[in-house]
Amino acid sequence: MHTIHAARTPAPSHASTTTPRRADLYAAIHKALRRAMTDTLTRLGALDTEDPADLLRTLAQAEHLLDMLRSHLQHENDFIHTAIEARRPAGARRTADDHLEHQGSIAALQAELRTLRAAEPSMRPTLALRLYRHFALFVAENLQHMHIEETANNAALWALYDDEELHALHDRLVASIPPAEMMDTLRWMGPALSPQELAALLTDMQAKAPPAAFAAVMDLLRPLLDPGRWVQLTTALGLQAGQPARAAGVRA
Structure with a gap:
């Protein structure tokens, strides 16, 4: 059974708080x-x-x-x-x-x-x-x-x-x-991200994904987010918080 490396020293952070954030794939x-x-x-x-x-x-x-x-x-x-x-x-x-x-x-x-x-x-x-x-x-x-x-x-x-x-x-x-793997990942990712990170992710998806696919993601996320965060998210995306994603007129 693989165990942790007890003596491993964490790598130092290479990101400066005074420089613009770079694209982060991780x-x-x-x-x-x-x-x-x-x-x-x-x-x-x-x-x-x-x-x-x-x-x-x-x-x-x-x-x-x-x-x-x-x-x-x-x-x-x-x-x-x-x-x-x-x-x-x-x-x-x-x-x-x-x-x-x-x-x-x-x-x-x-x-x-x-x-x-x-x-x-x-x-x-x-x-x-x-x-x-x-x-x-x-x-x-x-x-x-x-x-x-x-x-x-x-x-x-x-x-x-x-x-x-x-x-x-x-x-x-x-x-x-x-697609099925992506939806499984988003189920964990949505509640794990900060409001700003989630809004940025979904704004990009809203611009690139087919409307039906984007609506399915929003329907997946809605029960996973507390009401305040859902309102915050839909406002950032220009959607109506109380409206189902499929009826919200999402853009391609």
Whole structure:
């Protein structure tokens, strides 16, 4: 089972508070993943192993999260690591090596999920506690790993590419994601972003996506946001807060 690097020193931040913010390919998706991982970890800790419905629901969420993380690793390998190493050979080696370890950890956790799901009731508490502790170590490693990506890898991207190139890279990455996977990601991302970040994300989507697709995203997000934030968001997008997204006359 992969564990955290206890002696690892976090990379220093390369972003100055006095310089304009650069295009950040990691910020939004990492907020979504942090929310998904911590929510799933909390649910595993609170799991009622005597309640079959709670057991199936919680393990299904954990399995789905691991699938999402495996897909996320592949997106970063295919697009971000490839971009860095195209102009700086081996420039993404550290996080690429981490990804290989994470793949092994994901497989090990999925095996534990299957074991717990099939276990006799008397064995479930012990297996659930083991899974919870191993999952916690995996989350801890991922939190450290994402910090490295957001500092060292972003510094490389900013040195090697201008913002127009980074936005184009981001658009290619997003276009490669199947619609169902994108909606799953947005379910975690919407409540995880600041109001300004979410408004900026959806303003861009409003301008680029087909109206029906944008309306579906708004319908997904509405029950996930508290009423005050929903009003704030719809105001920023020029929509009426009390009107269903599909009837709000969204623009292409």
